[in-house]
Amino acid sequence: MPESAGTWVAGVDGCRAGWIAVLRNLSDPKNLKLQLFEHFADFLSFLPELKIIAVDMPIGLPNLLGPDGRGAEKAARKHLGMRQSSVFSVPSRAAVYEEDYRASCETSLKTSSPPRKVSKQCFYLFPKIREIDDLMTPELESRIYEVHPELAFWRLNGEAEMSMPKKVKSRANPSGLDLRRDLLVSKGLPKPFLDQKPPRGCGRDDLLDAAANSLIAERIFNRQAEPFPENYQRDGKGLRMAIWA
Structure with a gap:
């Protein structure tokens, strides 16, 4: 199958180096990539086209x-x-x-x-x-959705909060990160992929957050996700103010 074939979605998290993304081919679950983007606008021109971009950053x-x-x-x-x-x-x-x-x-x-x-x-x-607000329009809302990793993990964890934090006193908490990694593995993401060394300027928590967001991107594509709040408002630019999970 050509790499461009299928339906691609992205789970995105901001990091020191830019934007870290887990790109997944929904037509071929084993086909996934970890990729660093310098600018958010690069997601819109990326090929293969990303049908859904689920990003952990406020929109609206x-x-x-x-x-x-x-x-x-x-x-x-x-x-x-x-x-x-x-x-x-x-x-x-x-x-x-x-x-x-x-x-x-x-x-x-x-x-x-x-x-x-x-x-x-x-x-x-x-x-x-x-960076997102400068390019965001109501027309792009069919592709770009605001998500939040902890709400994503809540959804994936049977609608229960994670029992341990990702960080303690601003430092990575290995037990909390392992807990999230294991949950993502239970949802079908490969453990070696999640355990790989992140790119420079990106932390292990960023990688796991992007992976969780990619699963929410799949839910959005399949019309299984819902907005929080359900009756969301729009801002002065006409952008919805909602977190999806």
């Missing part, structure tokens, strides 16, 4: 943030128990486009009710959030 940014934040984060956290801290609160689009942390906090205070600042963890994601 509000102009003003209410008490509950983006509905997507609130809806996802409800299912994650001890893992809910992995879902960061995303501020307004104006705050995301500030390149200085203090300026971002000031803008966030002005565009949220009650006023709130920006977490440092979320601020470090802003360049990648902007």
Whole structure:
């Protein structure tokens, strides 16, 4: 079978080196690849065409943030128990486009009710959030979907949160990573593939997250996934604000 044949989907996670992706051929489950992309736009021009791109990055940014934040984060956290801290609160689009942390906090205070600042963890994601936001359109929503690894693992784990964290005190937790690897193996992904050394600038957690996202990409393609929240809203650009699993 030619490599381009079949139906290809991608599970994507941001990493220091760019974007790490697990590419899977749904027509040939043994045909999968781990590939590093420098720019998110490269996914759109990649051949074979990627029918679904499931990416762990916020898509759809509000102009003003209410008490509950983006509905997507609130809806996802409800299912994650001890893992809910992995879902960061995303501020307004104006705050995301500030390149200085203090300026971002000031803008966030002005565009949220009650006023709130920006977490440092979320601020470090802003360049990648902007990268997607700059090219995203409602028309691309048929291919590009926002996902979140911990919600993906929740779905794959029989709708139960993972019992151990991926990180402890900002360091990789091998037991938590092994737990996730074993769950992915139980869903048909090869253990040697998941245990391979990640590319430079990409961690083991990034690889496993991208793999989990690829399984959600398959669910999306097969119309088995659902958005969180179910009745999602759209932002000022007309983009849906929902996390899929």
